[in-house]
Amino acid sequence: MSIAARSAFFHFSTRLQPWTGLKSTANNLKSPAVCCQRKKSSYTPPPAKYGGRHTVTLIPGDGIGPELLNHVRELFRFCCVPVDFEIVRVDSSASSEDDINNAVTAIKRNGVALKGNIETNHNLPPSHKSKNKLLRTSLDLYANVMHCQSLPGVPTRHKDIDVVIIRENTEGEYSSLEHENVPGVVESLKIITRVNSLRIAEYAFNLAREKGRRKVTAVHKANIMKLGDGLFLQCCKEVAAGYPDITFDNMIVDNTTMQLVSKPQQFDVMVMPNLYGNIVSNVCAGLVGGPGLVPGVNYGKDYAVFETATRNTGKSIANKNIANPTATLLASCLMLDHLKLHAYARMIRKAVLKTLSETQLHTADLGGQGTTSEVLHSIMQEIQRGGPRTTEQI
Amino acid sequence: MATLTKALKPILGRQLGNTAKVFGASVNSQRGKPTYSPPPAKYGGRHTVTLIPGDGIGPELLNHVRELFRFSCVPVDFEVVHVDSASTSEDDINNAITAIRRNGVALKGNIETNHTMPSNHKSRNNLLRTSLDLYANVMHCQSLPGVQTRHKNIDIIIIRENTEGEYSSLEHESVSGVVESLKIITRNNSLRIADYAFRLAREKGRRRVTAVHKANIMKLADGLFLQCCKEVASGYPDIEFDSMIVDNTTMQLVSKPHQFDVMVMPNLYGNVVSNVCAGLVGGPGLVPGANYGRDYAVFETATRNTGKSIANRNIANPTAMLLASCLMLDHLKLHDYANMIRGAILTTMNETRLHTIDIGGQGTTSEVVQSIMRIIQSSGPLTTEI
Numbered sequence: 001m002s003i004a005a006r007s008a009f010f011h012f013s014t015r016l017q018p019w020t021g022l023k024s025t026a027n028n029l030k031s032p033a034v035c036c037q038r039k040k041s042s043y044t045p046p047p048a049k050y051g052g053r054h055t056v057t058l059i060p061g062d063g064i065g066p067e068l069l070n071h072v073r074e075l076f077r078f079c080c081v082p083v084d085f086e087i088v089r090v091d092s093s094a095s096s097e098d099d100i101n102n103a104v105t106a107i108k109r110n111g112v113a114l115k116g117n118i119e120t121n122h123n124l125p126p127s128h129k130s131k132n133k134l135l136r137t138s139l140d141l142y143a144n145v146m147h148c149q150s151l152p153g154v155p156t157r158h159k160d161i162d163v164v165i166i167r168e169n170t171e172g173e174y175s176s177l178e179h180e181n182v183p184g185v186v187e188s189l190k191i192i193t194r195v196n197s198l199r200i201a202e203y204a205f206n207l208a209r210e211k212g213r214r215k216v217t218a219v220h221k222a223n224i225m226k227l228g229d230g231l232f233l234q235c236c237k238e239v240a241a242g243y244p245d246i247t248f249d250n251m252i253v254d255n256t257t258m259q260l261v262s263k264p265q266q267f268d269v270m271v272m273p274n275l276y277g278n279i280v281s282n283v284c285a286g287l288v289g290g291p292g293l294v295p296g297v298n299y300g301k302d303y304a305v306f307e308t309a310t311r312n313t314g315k316s317i318a319n320k321n322i323a324n325p326t327a328t329l330l331a332s333c334l335m336l337d338h339l340k341l342h343a344y345a346r347m348i349r350k351a352v353l354k355t356l357s358e359t360q361l362h363t364a365d366l367g368g369q370g371t372t373s374e375v376l377h378s379i380m381q382e383i384q385r386g387g388p389r390t391t392e393q394i
Numbered sequence: 395m396a397t398l399t400k401a402l403k404p405i406l407g408r409q410l411g412n413t414a415k416v417f418g419a420s421v422n423s424q425r426g427k428p429t430y431s432p433p434p435a436k437y438g439g440r441h442t443v444t445l446i447p448g449d450g451i452g453p454e455l456l457n458h459v460r461e462l463f464r465f466s467c468v469p470v471d472f473e474v475v476h477v478d479s480a481s482t483s484e485d486d487i488n489n490a491i492t493a494i495r496r497n498g499v500a501l502k503g504n505i506e507t508n509h510t511m512p513s514n515h516k517s518r519n520n521l522l523r524t525s526l527d528l529y530a531n532v533m534h535c536q537s538l539p540g541v542q543t544r545h546k547n548i549d550i551i552i553i554r555e556n557t558e559g560e561y562s563s564l565e566h567e568s569v570s571g572v573v574e575s576l577k578i579i580t581r582n583n584s585l586r587i588a589d590y591a592f593r594l595a596r597e598k599g600r601r602r603v604t605a606v607h608k609a610n611i612m613k614l615a616d617g618l619f620l621q622c623c624k625e626v627a628s629g630y631p632d633i634e635f636d637s638m639i640v641d642n643t644t645m646q647l648v649s650k651p652h653q654f655d656v657m658v659m660p661n662l663y664g665n666v667v668s669n670v671c672a673g674l675v676g677g678p679g680l681v682p683g684a685n686y687g688r689d690y691a692v693f694e695t696a697t698r699n700t701g702k703s704i705a706n707r708n709i710a711n712p713t714a715m716l717l718a719s720c721l722m723l724d725h726l727k728l729h730d731y732a733n734m735i736r737g738a739i740l741t742t743m744n745e746t747r748l749h750t751i752d753i754g755g756q757g758t759t760s761e762v763v764q765s766i767m768r769i770i771q772s773s774g775p776l777t778t779e780i
Contacts, residue, residue, distance in 0.1 A: 126613040133611070157544040173577070178614035184581035188615035190560070194571035221662070224520065226513040227565035228575035233509075254669040258697065261648055261673035275608070279666055282641040286648035310645065 050084075054339050057106040057113035058085040062092050063313035064323040065116015071325050071376050072114065072332045078380055081336065081344045086110060090131055092119040100131045104138045113305045114335055116328075117313045129176055132311065137170050139305070141298035142196065143203045144169040144277060146309040148284040148294055151326075153357030154366060158287050164213065164269045165284060166204040167277025169298055171196050174274045192228045192273065197235035203299075204236075204271035205243045216240070218250040219272035219280060232273055257283055285310045292324025292365045295331035297338075304338050306331040317364075321371045324363040326352060329379070351382035437471075441726050444493040444500040445472040449479050450700035451710040452503015458712050458763045459501065459719045465767050468723065468731045473497060477518055479506040487518045491525050500692040501722055503715075504700045516563055519698065524557050526692070528685035529583060530590045531556040531664060533696040535671040535681055538713075540744035541753055543676050550671055551600065551656045553591040554664025556685055558583050561661045579615040579660065584622035590686075591623075591658035592630045602634040603627070606643050606659035606667060619660055644670055672697045679711025679752045682718035684725075691725050693718040704751075708758045711750040713739060716766070738769040 060066040090099040107113045120130040144167040177189040218236040220229040240248035253276045296309030308327040336345035355378045362368025447453040477486040494500045505518040531554040564576040605623040607616040627635035640663045683696030695714040723732035742765045749755025
């Protein structure tokens with residue numbers, strides 16, 4: 001391997017390759033993809049550039065996205081986190097797809113992104129596709145992982161919830177393939193493929209094994225959609241056969257949602273197609289305290305995009321200083337973990353959780369009267385108390 | 395039978411449909427629910443209702459219903475039609491459909507759908523609903539007194555489109571390894587279900603109808619549904635109309651369910667949302683559901699569980715099935731009997747030691763039914779001996 005020949009390309013992964021022993025085909029080296037990762041466990045983050053600082057794409061989005069992501073940047077600057085943000089704005093009302101294509105290119109360049117939700121106006125014609133979806137499918141972010149945990153200090157009706165939801169992120173009901181052959185009759189296609197189902201099942205079992213989880217439950221509706229969800233279920237069973245240490249069972253989606261509202265503690269890891277994933281993750285988010293508390297991650301083979309789990313724009317509470325920053329901050333901690341900056345991640349996460357246990361700082365969605373800036377201030381104070389590595393002014 | 399109906403025609407003096415219908419299998423024609431007349435009582439004032447036992451806990455619970463009806467001298471006779479879920483021929487379910495066409499009303503347990511069988515073996519329950527065009531599934535979700543739940547005082551009506559949507563069973567595998575599943579939304583059915591929802595809201599004095607959809611992703615399909623709802627809403631200015639995306643709806647349901655009043659939605663979201671609501675008020679053993687069509691009505695438990703694992707162990711909760719039978723009595727305009735049985739059920743629900751396992755007690759099914767019978771006997775004279 002001639003390093004000099006490859007240095008013409010704008011990526012440094014070749015230098016790492018002999019050391020990490022990662023396989024990659026010749027084709028991959030020529031692509032803009034930064035790194036080739038077969039499985040998450042052997043993944044190497046995008047190498048730090050420019051003196052040890054990572055560059056992460058930041059997409060502000062709409063609604064509460066911009067203000068919360070500003071807070072994240074403030075906090076990172078305060079804690080001296082070695083991450084620089086490349087901001088790419090996406091205009092949700094523009095019908096051209098240039099904005100989102102720029103964002104996709106930026107993410108391909110940096111490998112990691114932190115984003116707010118981009119609004120999809122459903123009064124616009126159907127040719128105007130959801131920008132969030134375009135992003136997910138262009139980057140093939142096939143796994144959406146949401147770790148739903150009861151947080152201390154937040155009063156909820158259910159206690160001790162700890163569920164990991166893995167949702168297929170690219171196909172299923174979200175194919176945007178619809179047509180109206182006969183006026184007044186709309187056909188909407190739901191696509192399930194063997195390849196994607198095997199891939200997501202493999203991801204789920206891998207993750208379960210890594211995190212030491214005991215059980216994976218597949219959620220489906222195969223009694224009605226026999227071919228579609230039947231294929232998904234069959235793929236999960238095939239993959240399960242290769243992981244005998246992990247229990248596998250399945251449950252129909254209606255029974256799942258009913259069990260979730262009565263006995264959510266019975267679930268451990270759940271894997272499911274796109275739409276059920278959307279509904280189940282929102283139910284779980286509601287169970288642990290609301291959309292302001294849970295972070296979510298979209299993983300692909302080469303990229304990772306971090307956002308809030310329930311992908312709300314929060315238009316009605318935008319710019320009023322009442323939004324709950326916890327979900328976005330925890331998402332940024334997940335991002336720091338992904339970049340292997342574990343010390344920073346732990347520091348910020350601890351401060352966030354400590355602030356959450358203070359009831360007088362709870363924001364409106366948790367039943368309190370605190371403002372976003374008060375919460376941030378408290379987190380910064382916590383961090384400063386915890387160690388020396390902060391900038392001067394709070 | 396045709397001659398009997400003809401003979402009754404002048405006696406009853408009601409609209410029995412045109413001559414063609416008298417010879418046909420359907421008993422009555424109803425345009426809108428408010429003007430609906432139940433199937434005329436035959437054979438001396440007694441109604442005949444089709445009973446489909448189904449699988450799992452269905453047969454035992456429906457036996458209890460029959461026992462209770464006999465005990466309370468309810469003027470209803472049951473025509474039992476068995477449907478074998480394991481057989482591949484569709485004769486059983488076709489017999490059931492013919493029986494329901496004849497009687498107009500049915501009470502059923504859930505028929506199991508084995509999803510390891512080949513895909514041409516369709517869900518029997520689905521076949522029944524589509525053949526009889528039972529387009530509206532109505533579930534009235536109410537917190538019952540005496541049942542411990544995390545949320546109190548829930549009162550939501552869920553109206554679910556029952557025939558199309560994701561349940562069209564139209565799937566194919568054009569390329570091997572790639573399955574396409576069709577979700578059909580039509581203007582006619584969407585208008586029909588929206589109209590049903592608003593009429594029901596008006597009849598019951600409800601203030602608001604919420605349409606649940608996912609039109610930001612499925613722009614054409616759910617967009618059409620939403621548009622139909624808006625069109626119908628403009629004809630009911632006294633009722634507020636709003637819409638909510640299904641993921642937000644489920645999240646709001648688990649945190650603040652009291653904000654919802656009447657909800658209307660396509661088939662799959664209806665399935666999920668009704669199960670969430672059933673979970674909120676105490677579980678699948680408590681909520682009855684009704685499937686209404688233009689000419690027929692079929693009553694069952696709202697969450698359509700077979701309950702295979704608790705079958706024949708005398709631990710199933712009979713409340714949902716019994717309340718479903720009360721809904722059926724209301725439908726047949728036998729309101730007194732319905733109120734009597736319903737009152738007895740609610741009084742029994744207050745006794746915590748009679749709660750079955752699913753609501754956290756240790757009572758058995760027969761104890762619950764016995765208690766209901768005792769209460770009915772103590773409240774009035776019109777019963778057989780216990």
